[in-house]
Amino acid sequence: MIHSNPLRGPADVADWVAEGPVQFGTHEVGTGDDGGPGLGGDGTTALVLSGSLDAEEHGDHAHWTLWCPKELPDHVRISWEFLPLEEPGLAMVFFAASGHGGEDLFSSALAPRAGFYPQYHSGDMDALHVSYFRHKHASERAFRTCNLRKSAGFELVAQGADPLPPAGDADGFYRMEVIKDGPRVAFSINELLLFEWTDPSAEPLRGGYLGIRQMAPLKAAYRNLSVAPL
Structure with a gap:
């Protein structure tokens, strides 16, 4: 294991770097069938993330x-567990993220970031990101997909169907x-492969940082983050 975090509550992300108005909470996880399809409950807690500002x-x-x-x-396998609690909204994961020209993602040489999306997809950082649970806008809810984009540049490079149901279901x-x-790059939910993509460029993105992103007013729970070598 390269990195693991149970994400049981705010204390488990006390050293993470927040950009924008994120709000932290805790979700009580039941036992028995409450853990989700094929997962099983464990009677513990999970980290809840939401926005602290009114989206409207x-x-x-x-x-x-x-x-x-x-x-x-x-060359890693990144996995985590996700539970939507309140929508609308959108969830996203960044990976292989770094600054332009070899700068560290948190270097003071980079422009400040405060959660505004263009700072991430068309600024001075490079990354891959998967957007899933795309339930923010009516068009996203009407035809649900998971999208893989490569930035800087906001290039849509792969897409697949999103099997995640509305929060109420x-x-x-x-x-x-x-x-x-x-x-x-490959992305799966509950071991169902949704898309796979091979970067045709001469210099694909390599290692870098991992980030969680949400569009308000989504409220969601996370647990059991792990990063393992392939």
Whole structure:
């Protein structure tokens, strides 16, 4: 194991880097069938993440990103469990994130970031990101997909169907998985492969940082983050 975090509550992300108005909480996890399809409950708690600003009043500045402070290598399997609690909104994961020109993602040489989306997809950082549970806008809810984008540049490079139900129909936690193996990226939910993509460029993104992002007013629970070598 390269990195693991049970994500039982705010204390488990006390050293993570918050950009934007993120709010932390705790979700009580039941026993028995409450753990989700094929997962089983464990009677513990999970980390709840939401926004602290009103989305209607603050618009796109109500969203946020939360970074794991550990820089990760390439050739990894990243997994976590996700449970939508209240919608609308959108969930996203950044990986292989770094600053332009080899700068560290948190270098003072980079422009400040405060959760506003263009700072992440068209600024001075490079990353891959998967957007899933895309229930923010009516068009996203009407035809649900998971999208993989490469930035800087906001290039849509892969897309697949999103099997996640609305929050009211969610059957406990769902297991999310990203494979980052050199130029190859794959994304699965509950072991169902949704898309696979191979970067055709001469210099695909390698190791870097992992970040969680949500669009307000989504409220969601997370637990059992793990990063393992392939």
